[in-house]
Amino acid sequence: MTIAARPAVVALAPIKNEPIHPVYRQIRDLVYKVSGIYKAEEKLYLLSDGCGRRMKQLGARTPREYWDQLTAQPGHDGELRHLLNEITIGETCLFRSQPQLDALRKVILPEIVAERTKQITKRLRIWSAGCSTGEEPYTLAMNMLEESDCLLKGWTVEILATDLNDRSVETAKAGIYGDYALRSTTDYFKHKYFTTVDEKKLQVRPEVKKLITFSRLNLQDDSKMLFMRGMDLILCCNVLIYFDGASKSKVVNHFFTDLNFGGYFFLGTSESLMKLNDQFHLVHFPGTIAYWKPSLSSGKL
């Protein structure tokens, strides 16, 4: 078959957004290396905004100059911590990660329920480690209540919610939230599980609170961590970033021990364990990843 060439000289407009300074990609890699938090390309602006705020405070004029402060200057560890604070702040809200909730309700719960059909005491234990002002444990509690007439019929659900900060724990106990924290909560959940405080605020109903025990806990306190056994699920979102390598590894090992066999450990949406613990299996659910402590029957321990 022969083809006669028909010249096509087609010029197209570039499909590109505002270029991002290459140093921010270096910073992104550094942040990933020390914290396991990955800022995807479309979220690099969040990183550059955070850097911008820090640069202003420090008087750094260019991203390159800021990079030097992050890496070469004395006290760079402290600066890295400030930056991590900047880029993780304000991320919390109720129903923050629907893929995690779907994984929990559609895959993990049926798996746990199926595994324990023969057990007399049917108890599910969830730990929200670093619960901040309570958005995560309340979200979990509402979702568990949704299952209480079907999958979890006859089950006792206990949610333990801990944070290092006393004030956060007190705020969490009150369970009062404004529009911003409720931006991802559907009307269905708002009507069913909240009462109105005033025109701008809603409060979590007592039946939701009943499922949760709030307390102050330092994840680095080894003696207390030893008492957190028997968990089916641990969530620890955007907390490990505040620890250095050795403490992080120790905390993760505690989490591994505290989980039941076949239990799951969730981090923040763009957070990973990297090589912190090789006993956990990285597993994928639609739209989210988690770490699995292999069950005794899986032969993968």
Next chain:
Amino acid sequence: MTASMTATIRERVARIETMPAIPAVFVPLMKMLGSSTIEVNVDEVVRLVSYDNTIAAQCLKVANSPLFGLAQVPRSIKAAVISLGLRRVETILLTCCLGQAFPAEKWTLDPDVFWRHSLGCALVCRKFSEKLAGVDAEKAYMAGLLHDLGFMVNCLVFPKEFAAAMERACREEIPLHEAEETAMGFTHCETGQALAEKWKLADDIIEVIARHHAVEQSHKAQSLVAVVHLSDLLCRMRGLGYGYYERRRVDFSSDPAWLVLLQEHRDLEGVDLARFTFELDESVEEVHALVSSVFGPARPRTEATAAR
């Protein structure tokens, strides 16, 4: 699957004379893809790309996408061919041709969803292969792009049966190939294989199409089949699947394909799968954008002319 069922599939696929809207460059392109790169010259590729204005414009759009990583926007086909390299252009051309090959009214699947998955898988295959020594990344791209060819065949030849399988998969939130097996007694792997053989595609590509859901049964090109299997799975876990929730947990490091790959590629141990997953997420928006610009509804021929 019984021998008589295989015969039925082959017979019905044989009756597809050609994909109705297949672009004229498709056949010579397939021939070119089968030959070694040395035999292909730049002018020949430029000639193929330039033959059809619509395809030429689409090729430039694809080349322009951040997914193909060109620092500068190519101003002409020749410039694009030179900057991208021959093999990359061949795969881009194949992407565009396939996009045009299928009649709009015959889709049982949402075509956008199909192309997002195929293109996403192709890109992940390429990226994944780049991490493994000795796997041809452009070949992997092509294999990823074509691995689900059988779904197109199903839409053309078994539309009712396939619609039932699709409905079942969505309702039960199970993998589509499992629903096909239950509802039809065979899967897109067999129908895709029949078309790939009819088109005389390369043996390793046929193997990928036929075995990407059963890597352990693959005897040829097992690494390539494993790469496609894992990339397919990863796409389905990260929003580039078939548009419905698959109720499942995937443990990649225990997947037979991972173990097969690990035997030949020790460098796989060094792959940070979590980061690889996050990196894929970066490409999802681009894949959506590219699919709507390249595989969207057929545009009038004048568009490319107008863009000159």
